[in-house]
Amino acid sequence: MTTARLAPATTASALAGRLREAIDAGRWRPGELLRQEQIAAEYGVSRIPVREALAQLQSEGLLEVAHYRGARVSRPRPEEIDELFDLRLMIEGDLLARALGRHDQRSLRELKRLQDALDDADDRLGWIAGDIAFHQALYGPAQRPRSLALFRQLRAPIDRFSVQALGPRSRKQGWADEHRQLIAAVAAGDAAAAGTILEGHLQATRAVVLAACAGQGES
Amino acid sequence: MTTARLAPATTASALAGRLREAIDAGRWRPGELLRQEQIAAEYGVSRIPVREALAQLQSEGLLEVAHYRGARVSRPRPEEIDELFDLRLMIEGDLLARALGRHDQRSLRELKRLQDALDDADDRLGWIAGDIAFHQALYGPAQRPRSLALFRQLRAPIDRFSVQALGPRSRKQGWADEHRQLIAAVAAGDAAAAGTILEGHLQATRAVVLAACAGQGES
DNA sequence: CATAGGATAATTGTATCCGAAATTCGGGCA
DNA sequence: TGCCCGAATTTCGGATACAATTATCCTATG
Numbered sequence: 001m002t003t004a005r006l007a008p009a010t011t012a013s014a015l016a017g018r019l020r021e022a023i024d025a026g027r028w029r030p031g032e033l034l035r036q037e038q039i040a041a042e043y044g045v046s047r048i049p050v051r052e053a054l055a056q057l058q059s060e061g062l063l064e065v066a067h068y069r070g071a072r073v074s075r076p077r078p079e080e081i082d083e084l085f086d087l088r089l090m091i092e093g094d095l096l097a098r099a100l101g102r103h104d105q106r107s108l109r110e111l112k113r114l115q116d117a118l119d120d121a122d123d124r125l126g127w128i129a130g131d132i133a134f135h136q137a138l139y140g141p142a143q144r145p146r147s148l149a150l151f152r153q154l155r156a157p158i159d160r161f162s163v164q165a166l167g168p169r170s171r172k173q174g175w176a177d178e179h180r181q182l183i184a185a186v187a188a189g190d191a192a193a194a195g196t197i198l199e200g201h202l203q204a205t206r207a208v209v210l211a212a213c214a215g216q217g218e219s
Numbered sequence: 220m221t222t223a224r225l226a227p228a229t230t231a232s233a234l235a236g237r238l239r240e241a242i243d244a245g246r247w248r249p250g251e252l253l254r255q256e257q258i259a260a261e262y263g264v265s266r267i268p269v270r271e272a273l274a275q276l277q278s279e280g281l282l283e284v285a286h287y288r289g290a291r292v293s294r295p296r297p298e299e300i301d302e303l304f305d306l307r308l309m310i311e312g313d314l315l316a317r318a319l320g321r322h323d324q325r326s327l328r329e330l331k332r333l334q335d336a337l338d339d340a341d342d343r344l345g346w347i348a349g350d351i352a353f354h355q356a357l358y359g360p361a362q363r364p365r366s367l368a369l370f371r372q373l374r375a376p377i378d379r380f381s382v383q384a385l386g387p388r389s390r391k392q393g394w395a396d397e398h399r400q401l402i403a404a405v406a407a408g409d410a411a412a413a414g415t416i417l418e419g420h421l422q423a424t425r426a427v428v429l430a431a432c433a434g435q436g437e438s
Numbered sequence: 439c440a441t442a443g444g445a446t447a448a449t450t451g452t453a454t455c456c457g458a459a460a461t462t463c464g465g466g467c468a
Numbered sequence: 469t470g471c472c473c474g475a476a477t478t479t480c481g482g483a484t485a486c487a488a489t490t491a492t493c494c495t496a497t498g
Contacts, residue, residue, distance in 0.1 A: 010286050010451065019286045036480070048267070051481085055444045056270055059278040061365075068228055068459050068480050083365045088311050146280075150369070229481065253451070265483045270451085315488045324464050443496080451488070461478070468471080 014051035015039075016056045021125055023062055025071055030098035030216060034063070061157040066181045076157055083212055085206040086135070088112035088154050089199060095147050095200050100191050102141035108187055110137050115179050124166045128159050134179060161212040162205065171208055175201070230264055231271035237262065241342050242281055242292055243379045249294035249435060252284070266356050281377040300432055302333065304425040308418060314358035315417050319410050321360035327406055329356050334398050343385040346377050353398060357405070366368055382432040390427055394420070419435055425429050 009017075019039070028034060034054065042046045057063045063072040076084070082185045103111075114134045121127040138146055165171055167203065178201040185194035228236075238258070247253060253273065255266045262269075271288045276282045284290040295303075305359040322330075351374065358367055384390055393434045397420040404413035 012451080038476095047480090048452055048454095051276060052271065052451095053298055056278070059275065069461095070479075079362075080365060086313075087366060087369070090313065091306070094309065095307075142297075144302050146308060147301060149400070150306070184388060231481085234476095256448095266450090267482055267484095271481095290447075439498105441496100441498085444494090446491105446493080448491070449488105451486105452488085453486075454484085454485075457481090459478105459480075461476105463476080464474090466471105466473085468469105 008211060010049070012047055012052035013056070015043060015049050018043065018054040019053055019057060020060075020062065020156070023057070024128065024163050026160075026163070028073045030073045031062065033070045033072050033109065035070070060153060062160075070115060073087065073160075074157060075216070076213065078210055078213055081158065081161075081210055082206070083156055084154050085202060085209075089150070091147055091204055092135070092139065092148055093143045093155070093195055093198060095144060095151065096186075096194055097191055098142035099139050100104075100186060100189060100194060102143070103186050107137065107141055108183065111183050111186070115183065118179070119176060126161045127166055127172070128163060131175070132159075138182065158209055161209040161216075163211040165208040171204070174204065178204075229268070230431050231268035234258075234262060234264065234268050235272040235275040236331060238276060239279075239281065239375070242263070242276070243382050244344060245379075245382075247292045249292045251288045254289070275359055279372060281379075282374055290303075293376065294435070295432065297429055300377065300380075300429055301355070303373050303377055304428075305419060308372070308421055310366055310373065310422065311354070311358065312367055312414055312417060314361045314363060314370065315413055316410055317361035317363060317415060318358050319408060321362070322405050323360075326356065326360055327402065330402050330405070334395065334402065337398070338395060338429070345384045346380060346385055349393070351378075357401065377428055380428040380435075382428040383431040383434075390423070392421065399438060 022028070036047045036050045036054070040050045054063060054065065058065045058071065063071045064074045073127065095106075111134065114130065114137055117133060118127065118130040121130050122172060132152065134172075136148065139151065142148075178197060180195045181196060182201070185197055228359070238253075243248070255269045255273070258356045259266045259269045260344065273282060273284060277290065281293060282290045283293045330353065332347065333356055337349040337353060340349050351371065355367065361364065361367075376387065397416055400416045401413060403418055
C-alpha cells in the first residue's frame, strides 16, 4: 500500500519512474549526458514525455539541466550530501517524534511485515524501494504530508549512492537490526530511544553514502 | 545578487514565473481550473511551455494536477499551513544560526539596502519578491544551497496568502521592524536574540496567513 | 419525474515537424 | 605547430497536428 497506482500514470510519469531506477542503478555516470533522442528511442516514445520526465527528475535534484545544453546526472558535492543528511535528521527526527504516540497494533504489524519483506529483497533497487516504504510507514502516523514529501525528496539524490553500499560486504544486516530496534522502541513508546536509534541509523548511512560519493572519482 | 538572471530563461521557466505571480495575485481562485489553451493564448505561446510551467508549479506545491483532468490552484488545509510553518521554523532557524558568524560588513550593508528597498515597495507582489530577497541574503552566508532551496519551496504555497495581508491595515511596518531587529542582532553576533526574533517573525506571519487562509471560504 | 445510457464536445497527452542554440570539425593564419 | 574563426552537424526548445480521455448534454426508459 505504497501509493496505490489507481491512476494508470501518464507516459511521462511512468518514464520518470523508470529513469529514476535507471539512474539509481548507475545507468549513467554522474556528469554523463542524457540524450533526449536516445531515451525516446530506447523506451519507444516521443521526446515530449522524455522532456517532461527529465524536468521532473530535475525538480527532484537528480539531474542538472542547462539551457540548450542537455541534462546530466548531478554529482552532489560531499558538503551537499552532508547538508542533506542534516536536513533528514531534523525532519525525520521530528516526524518520528510526532508519529510515536500515534502508532497502534495495526501499524506496528505493518512495520514488521515491511521489514520482513526487506530481508527477502534480493535486488538492490527493490531494497531501496522497500526501505522507503518502511520509513514512510514509520512516519505515516504523524499525519504530516508535507514533511513526508520532503523526506522522499531529500532521499532522492542520496539513494543512488546507498545502492552501491548494498554490495557484497553489505550494511544490509546492520540496517535491518536498526529497523527492528526502531520498531521495538516505537512499540514501547520510548521517544528518547527511538530518536537515538534513528540518529545512529542516519549517521551510519551518511558515512556509507559519503564514502560511496567520494569513491565515485572525479571526472 | 539574488540569482543573477544570467540564463535568459526559457519560455517555460519565464512563464512559470509569470504564472506564480498571477496565482499570488489571485488571478485564479483556489480550486479553479487553469486551462492550458487559455493560458497559451493569453501569453502568446503554445501549450508545450504551458505544460512544463504547470508541472513546475505543481512540484512547488502551488497546483494540483490530475491526469487528463486539468490543473487547479491548491487549497492548503490549515493543518498543512501549520506544518509548513513548523518546517520553516526548523530550517530557517538552522540557516540563521549557521549564517550568523559568517556575515560581514558587506553582507550587512546589503541587508540594510534590501530592507530599505522593501520600505519603498509599493505593489504587493514586489514586496513579496523583496522579502524573499531579504531572507535569502540573510541566510546566504550559511552556504547551504539545499536548505535555501527548501526555504523558497516552503514559502511558495504560503506567499499567496501573505499577499492578502499586505492590504490597508498592513503588517508591513511590523515586518519591517522585525527585519531591522534581525539585522541588528546579526551585526551584534547575538545568536539567541536573532533566533528569538526570527521565531516571533514567523509566528506572527503564521497567524496572519492562517487568518487569510481561513477567510478564503470553502467553495 | 428521476435516472441510466450513449453520442458529442471540450480538454488533455503524445507524436511529428520546424527554428534556434551549441558543439564539433576543418581551414586559414600567425 | 598551435590557435582562432567559421560552417556543418547535432541537439534542444517550441509550434503545430493528431490521438486518448474526460466532461457534458440529450434522450430514452423505469
